[in-house]
Amino acid sequence: MIQKNLFLLICICITRSFAWGQEKAEKWGEIPSEDLQMTVYPQDSAAAAVILQDVGSIQMNTVGGQYQLWFKQHRRVKVFDVKAFAEGNLRIPYYSYNGMEKILDLDVQLILPNGDKQKVKSDNVFTEKISRYWSAKKVFIPNLQKGSIIEYRFELRSEFITRLHDWYFQGELPVRWSELSLSVPTYFNYVYLTRLPRPLDVKESQLIGDTWHNRYGMRQLPAIRDEPFITTLDDYRAHIGFQLASVSFPNQPERKFMTTWTDLAKSLETQENFGQQYMRDKKFDDLWEVISPRLNPGTEPTDSIVQKVMRFVSMNIKWNEVDDITLDGSLNDAFARKTGSTAEVNLAVVALLRKVGLDAVPMLVSTRDNGVTYPAYPFREQFNSVLAFLRKPEGNIVLDATSPYFSPGQLRTRHYNGNGWLVDSKQPDWVDVPAPEMSQAWYGQLALSESGEMAGKFTISVTGAIAADWRAALEHLETKSFLKKHFATGYPEIVLDSIVLTDLYNYSKPLKIGFSCRIPNTSTVVNDFIYCRPVLDFLVDENPFKSLRRTFPVNFAYPFKGTYVLHLQLPPGYVVEELPEPARISLAGDGGKISFICSSSKPEMVQVQFKMNLANTRFEPEDYAALRRFFDLAAEKTQLQLVLKKG
Numbered sequence: 086m087i088q089k090n091l092f093l094l095i096c097i098c099i100t101r102s103f104a105w106g107q108e109k110a111e112k113w114g115e116i117p118s119e120d121l122q123m124t125v126y127p128q129d130s131a132a133a134a135v136i137l138q139d140v141g142s143i144q145m146n147t148v149g150g151q152y153q154l155w156f157k158q159h160r161r162v163k164v165f166d167v168k169a170f171a172e173g174n175l176r177i178p179y180y181s182y183n184g185m186e187k188i189l190d191l192d193v194q195l196i197l198p199n200g201d202k203q204k205v206k207s208d209n210v211f212t213e214k215i216s217r218y219w220s221a222k223k224v225f226i227p228n229l230q231k232g233s234i235i236e237y238r239f240e241l242r243s244e245f246i247t248r249l250h251d252w253y254f255q256g257e258l259p260v261r262w263s264e265l266s267l268s269v270p271t272y273f274n275y276v277y278l279t280r281l282p283r284p285l286d287v288k289e290s291q292l293i294g295d296t297w298h299n300r301y302g303m304r305q306l307p308a309i310r311d312e313p314f315i316t317t318l319d320d321y322r323a324h325i326g327f328q329l330a331s332v333s334f335p336n337q338p339e340r341k342f343m344t345t346w347t348d349l350a351k352s353l354e355t356q357e358n359f360g361q362q363y364m365r366d367k368k369f370d371d372l373w374e375v376i377s378p379r380l381n382p383g384t385e386p387t388d389s390i391v392q393k394v395m396r397f398v399s400m401n402i403k404w405n406e407v408d409d410i411t412l413d414g415s416l417n418d419a420f421a422r423k424t425g426s427t428a429e430v431n432l433a434v435v436a437l438l439r440k441v442g443l444d445a446v447p448m449l450v451s452t453r454d455n456g457v458t459y460p461a462y463p464f465r466e467q468f469n470s471v472l473a474f475l476r477k478p479e480g481n482i483v484l485d486a487t488s489p490y491f492s493p494g495q496l497r498t499r500h501y502n503g504n505g506w507l508v509d510s511k512q513p514d515w516v517d518v519p520a521p522e523m524s525q526a527w528y529g530q531l532a533l534s535e536s537g538e539m540a541g542k543f544t545i546s547v548t549g550a551i552a553a554d555w556r557a558a559l560e561h562l563e564t565k566s567f568l569k570k571h572f573a574t575g576y577p578e579i580v581l582d583s584i585v586l587t588d589l590y591n592y593s594k595p596l597k598i599g600f601s602c603r604i605p606n607t608s609t610v611v612n613d614f615i616y617c618r619p620v621l622d623f624l625v626d627e628n629p630f631k632s633l634r635r636t637f638p639v640n641f642a643y644p645f646k647g648t649y650v651l652h653l654q655l656p657p658g659y660v661v662e663e664l665p666e667p668a669r670i671s672l673a674g675d676g677g678k679i680s681f682i683c684s685s686s687k688p689e690m691v692q693v694q695f696k697m698n699l700a701n702t703r704f705e706p707e708d709y710a711a712l713r714r715f716f717d718l719a720a721e722k723t724q725l726q727l728v729l730k731k732g
Contacts, residue, residue: 134169181220198232249327264302363436404487520643523549537608676701
């Protein structure tokens, strides 16, 4: 799903020449005097640093009869303030699995304000192993000073020709100039996938012999910084990517790499490290031998079987916090070592459900931090994780066994990214994956003493992601310790008693915790006045949206609802000096509502009712101001103080 506020360009390999403007990139080490003397970036005077130029190139070459992609990057960063000294810690990730990508010719130098150049020595260059697939070159640049320029370049050689190196024109620093050049033989046809806030400043193409030479450039791009509640910043940065569609060598039939969703599903189903894992019994017969005596497919309800399978898999193949769509070994191997990726966990669910005759298929997804998907283009590389999908007459359901505390239909937050694709050659399809509502409700009856202490009873009821997190925590913590930890920041002296848990192991129902409590120092006593904060805990205690403006959407993982109801008995002889005004606010299109009422039916009693419901999960930049006011009101009411006076 492409963001509404972004300009989308998708085209097949360019077949004509065009150009709109030129820009000159400086050569290595050639630093203009005006860049050395620059003390502030005119387009963003508050910027602690600016990317003076970021120049990349992708060229296809043959090595030993095999095609390789050679990606080169040359970047230059001007540092104005110590706040940007983190730019002196470079990190260049690459796909190191089986040597598929290698970084060569890494050069880093520091140009001091007086023009002196200091080459960074190899002692300051390290290789970091991120995962079994990824590594990174890390560079520490010593002697960084205000006014310095960091310059580095490297070459990355890759055996991946189906997906070229993505290029991001924009980053968390303002960019003066960014360009990418691409040289590809005419018989390689790529789909161009571009997300841009505005058209390119430079877009050129020239055919020389049998090679297309393309150049794309953008100037004066503002910084785009991380904000609360987004998928990944890469979804909003100016970007261009390339996916191989077909190859047409001379005197040979065309070979299609991007065909149809049906063909992709057929291909995946025949792969040893994917489809054969759940289609061939011998790949998971060890799991089946253990779980089959516990299942009664002929008489047992489907929901019961599903819950047993999910619980069995999640307890016996613990998720190793790795997202993947293929396996290295078999499902039996994952069962033997008791751990696995999302592929091993959720393909095991698919395999066992199919074995009992249920219509289960894998669903490929892109996690929130992996970015948006392109349903128009059938390429596997856009996905990075897998879930299980069960078709049934009373309603289809998505399953995720990466946590033993999930009920059917509940996923990890990272998996709520809008949609997923079903790997089924007979019925491949894109399916929306809406997130279920998360809720937290508080119901309390407390009495306030003259010393400012509250005592009484509370019941907390939670659902969705909160319930799963609490159940996971309660597996390892005694309930009183869990509650003490929950209240530790605001009320470290809380005393808890008579704790009752309800539906701790019934994951399809809300988790409830009832308890008695005594909370010293909840209020401030000054002469004849007591200043009391009646909202002790809530989903929101401060506005997460600090920026005054936002240029890209707010994207919550799921809708949520908060309810707080308190009956507060006042100390003898005290009355409310003045009741707070009621408040109500609604977002456009029923996107969210807040209501707050503080009333007193009896002189010695105050009732507080605070409700907050956020129904929409996506808000466009034009809705940001209203959303920010919405959270301002929520935060204000959680911090509200009642003023009581001795009568």
